[in-house]
Amino acid sequence: MMRGSKAVAVAVRDPKGQIVIHSEPLNAHVYGGPIARLPFLRGLTMLWDSLVLGMRSLMFSADVATGSVGTGMLVTQVLASPILGADVTEGDSARPSAFEGPVMWGTLLVSLAFGIGLFFVIPKLLAQLVQRWTSSIVWGLGAEGALRLGLFIGYIWLIGFLPDIRRVFGYHGAEHKSINAYEAGAPLTVEDVRPFTTAHARCGTAFLLTVVVLSILVFAPLAKLPLGWGLIARILLIPVIAMLSYEFIRFSARHINNPLMRAIIAPSLALQSLTTRPPDDSMIEVAIAALKRVLDIEGSLVIE
Numbered sequence: 001m002m003r004g005s006k007a008v009a010v011a012v013r014d015p016k017g018q019i020v021i022h023s024e025p026l027n028a029h030v031y032g033g034p035i036a037r038l039p040f041l042r043g044l045t046m047l048w049d050s051l052v053l054g055m056r057s058l059m060f061s062a063d064v065a066t067g068s069v070g071t072g073m074l075v076t077q078v079l080a081s082p083i084l085g086a087d088v089t090e091g092d093s094a095r096p097s098a099f100e101g102p103v104m105w106g107t108l109l110v111s112l113a114f115g116i117g118l119f120f121v122i123p124k125l126l127a128q129l130v131q132r133w134t135s136s137i138v139w140g141l142g143a144e145g146a147l148r149l150g151l152f153i154g155y156i157w158l159i160g161f162l163p164d165i166r167r168v169f170g171y172h173g174a175e176h177k178s179i180n181a182y183e184a185g186a187p188l189t190v191e192d193v194r195p196f197t198t199a200h201a202r203c204g205t206a207f208l209l210t211v212v213v214l215s216i217l218v219f220a221p222l223a224k225l226p227l228g229w230g231l232i233a234r235i236l237l238i239p240v241i242a243m244l245s246y247e248f249i250r251f252s253a254r255h256i257n258n259p260l261m262r263a264i265i266a267p268s269l270a271l272q273s274l275t276t277r278p279p280d281d282s283m284i285e286v287a288i289a290a291l292k293r294v295l296d297i298e299g300s301l302v303i304e
Contacts, residue, residue, distance in 0.1 A: 001057040002175070002290040003049065006031070007297040010057045011290035012064040013282065019289050020064050023297060043243030046207065055108045118155070119212070120234050123147040128227055137223045145216035152212050156205075156274045166277060173198035174279035174287035176272075188292060190284050198276040201253045205275045206268035210245040218244070 001010045009023040026032075030048055035041045123144045131140025159165045180196040182188060200206075215234075218241050222233050255261045279287070 009293035043246030173276035
C-alpha cells in the first residue's frame with residue numbers, strides 16, 4: 001500500500017501472478033480538513049490511516065486471493081508482470097467485497113480491542129501486582145513500561161515465524177526499498193530499487209515503538225489512580241499518545257541527517273529488522289506498481 005497526499009493505491013499479486021491495483025482518493029474530510037493541518041491533532045489522521053486504510057488493504061488482498069475483487073475503490077487494473085510474463089488486462093470492478101461493511105468493521109473493532117488489551121491493559125494489571133508486592137509506585141511504573149515494551153517486541157518477533165506473516169514482512173521491505181529509491185531520485189525499476197535499505201524513518205513500526213515509549217511518560221502521572229480509573233484513563237489517552245508520536249516521527253524525519261537524531265531513532269530503525277524482510281524481485285515489482293499508481297494520480301508523492 002502506498003499513500004500520497006490525496007490518494008492511496010494498493011497493489012496485490014493474484015493467484016495467476018498478475019498485479020492487481022486498486023486506487024482511490026483519500027477522504028477529504030480526514031486528510032484535507034482542518035485536523036489534518038493542525039499540529040498534534042493531525043496525529044489522529046495517522047491513527048485513522050493505520051487502522052482503517054491498513055484494514056481495507058488487507059481486506060482487498062483477501063478479495064484478490066479468493067477471486068472476488070471489488071472493494072468500491074475507484075480504479076482496478078491488472079498489470080503485466082515482466083518477471084512472470086503475465087498477460088495485460090484492464091477493467092473495473094463494481095462487485096461489492098465479501099469483506100466490506102460489518103465484516104471489516106467487526107474485524108477492526110476486535111483487532112483494536114485485542115491490541116488495547118494486550119499492550120495497555122495487561123501490562124497495567126501485572127504492574128499492579130508488582131506495585132503491591134514492592135509497595136513502590138516507582139517499581140510499578142517501571143514494571144508497566146518494561147512489560148509493555150517486552151510484549152510489543154515479543155509479539156512482533158513471535159508472529160514473524162508464521163510463513164504468511166514473513167511474506168507480509170517481505171512486502172513491507174519492498175515498500176521501504178521503493179520509497180527510499182524514490183526519495184533518493186533513483187529510477188523506479190526493480191534493478192535500481194533492489195540495493196536500497198529496508199529501513200525507513202517514517203515506518204509504521206517506528207510510530208508504534210514511539211507510542212509504546214511515550215506511553216511510559218504519559219501514564220506516569222496516573223500511577224496513584226485506582227486500578228479501574230487508571231485503566232480508563234490509559235485507554236482515553238491513547239489518541240493523545242498517537243498525536244505526540246506522530247509529531248515526533250515528522251520531526252525526526254526532517255532532521256534525519258542530524259547525528260543526535262539518528263542516535264535517538266536508532267532503536268526504531270533496528271526494530272524494523274523484525275517487521276521487514278529482504279524482498280524478492282516479484283515483491284519489489286508489486287511495491288513499485290503501487291507507488292507508480294500514486295505518482296500517476298498526483299504527479300508527485302507526498303508522504304505525511
